[in-house]
Amino acid sequence: MSSEFGKLLKISVFGQSHGRAIGVNMDGLPAGEAIDFEELNAFLDRRRPGKDGLSTPRKETDIPLFLSGVENGVTCGAPLCAVIENSDQHSSDYEELRDKPRPSHADYTAFVKWGGQADMRGGGHFSGRLTAPLCVAGGIAKQILARRGVHVGAHLQSVGAEEDRVFPLYPTAALFADIAAKPFPVMDDEAGARMRQVIQSARQDGDSVGGVIECAAIGLPAGLGDPMFDGMENRLAAALFGIPAVKGLEFGAGFASARLRGSENNDPFTVKNGSVAAASNRAGGILGGITTGMPVILRVAIKPTPSISRPQQTVSLSAMETAELQIRGRHDPCIAHRAVPVVEAVTAAVLLDILLEGHHGTF
Template sequence: MSSEFGKLIKISVFGQSHGKAIGVVVDGLPAGEAVDAEELQAFLNRRKGGGSPLSTARKEGDVPVFLSGLENGKTCGAPLCAVIENADQHSSDYAGLADTPRPGHADFTAAVKWGGAADMRGGGHFSGRLTAPLCIAGGIAKQILSRRGIHIGAHLSSVGAEQDDVFPLHPTADLFDAIAAKSFPVLSDEAGARMQAAILAARSEGDSLGGIVECAAIGLPAGLGDPMFDGMESRLAAALFGIPAVKGVEFGAGFAAARSHGSENNDAFAVDHGAVVTKTNHAGGILGGITTGMPLVLRTAFKPTPSIAKPQQTVSLSAMENTQLQIRGRHDPCIAHRAVPVVEAVTAAVLLDLLLEGNHGTF
């Protein structure tokens, strides 16, 4: 299925943006793992919109209802199924869009693939709304990993031309928690203020901005992953590209490595307190698809929100002629800051799956 990922832990996302509900099925979670409902809700709340002019005015509670898989607050071995009911849809905002596909959206490709039968209200199954159930699965994975000393955190690295600081060589769980507690997820509040100003300026002009999320995982053992097509980068990138609006993923120095010399990009090895470490981390904690034991570092690029207020050129599919479209409704001027916990969630889910593989299905 195209909306499913994972090997030992299979995560399947279902629903449409304006349907009755959205949800997730997670099969393969270890039994007996406690799920802190308050912690999970706090994680989901980091993704929610409706609270500021920096995001959509659509207000959803995003409170998950667990239909199976939990008993007395612990995983019970059965597939976990959770749903979130949709409550604040304005479907009339999307009337007529079936004939005039929105530039930058999947309206056209969905119409071609499914002959006009797809529900594209609010983006349908392609919508960023589907990242809420992703955060249920990933939020649970984060709790399981944290009990094993593995912590995952992210921040908004850039919006448009505005840049945040980068993670230090050895980020900490306390640093991750401090970022998560902020209303705007950045390392430098000064940079965050500039980013917010840029987002509001784009919104005032009827436009939008893209951004980059930097994510790190600490506490991973060395030797996790495989070479070539099933390596750490391959598995993470495949899942991260499933997040709506993701257009690029890089690890460590990423594309900057292509502009450097080997003498600059190579991470020198050293022994520190009886362990092999590297003095820098241009590799992002991965060599040959296998973890080195250094922090795993990746960045994910999100395109500007395609639903903008400015008039845009499109076509009428019924008349097969050029026309103009002006989108109405409630849309994010930038989605990247809301995507920070989503990147954490997907990263956590993939890492938990790989850890279980490496430990033959158990911890």
């Protein structure tokens, strides 16, 4: 099914933004893994809406209810299913959109694919609301990985033209924890203040702005992944592009490497603490689809929120003529800062799946 990813660890997401509930099913989790629910809820709170003036005022507690797969706080081998009830829907805000698809939303493509039957209130199954159950799965994966020395962290690298520092050559778990504890996920708080101003300015103009998220995974051994079409980049890309609003992805130096010479872009090999390492990491910790042992570094581009309050041109599907649309309701002027834990979650889930493959489904 299209809303599922993973090989041994199969993760499927279900529900609609304004339906009764949204949820996730995880099939293939190893048994005997303790889940720290307090830590998981703190992780979910990082993406929760309605916390400040930089996000939608929609109020949701986003506390998951576990229906199966966990007994006395420990995974039991059965598929884990968790649901999050929706409690603050304003479905009437979307009546006009049945006939007038929002520019840069999936309204029109869903209308065509399902013959006008798709539930697109709040974005339906395409909504960023579905990233809440994704974070349940990824939050659990992060805990399992961390117990084995693998840590995943991310920060908001840029909003508009304002930029944070990039991760150092060797990020640490302590750095990840420091960023996660902040109300705005950056390393340089002064840069963060400038980013917040960019977001507020867009809100005041009835507009929106996008951003870039940098994510790193540390503690991965060399040799994970496969060449050609099942490489580490391939597996991560397939899942990361499932996050709503993701429009670009790069690893290591990414597109900047196209402007370099080989002598500038190559990462010289060296020996560090008795193991092969690299003096730089423009490869992003991956060569030939296989991990090098260096930190895996990736960056995700998040487009500006398409729901803006300015009048926009669209069409009336019933009249088949151009029309004007002014979107009402509650919307984020920027979703990039709330998407930081989502990128961590998806990255962690993919890495856990790949590690389980290498250990034949168990650690």
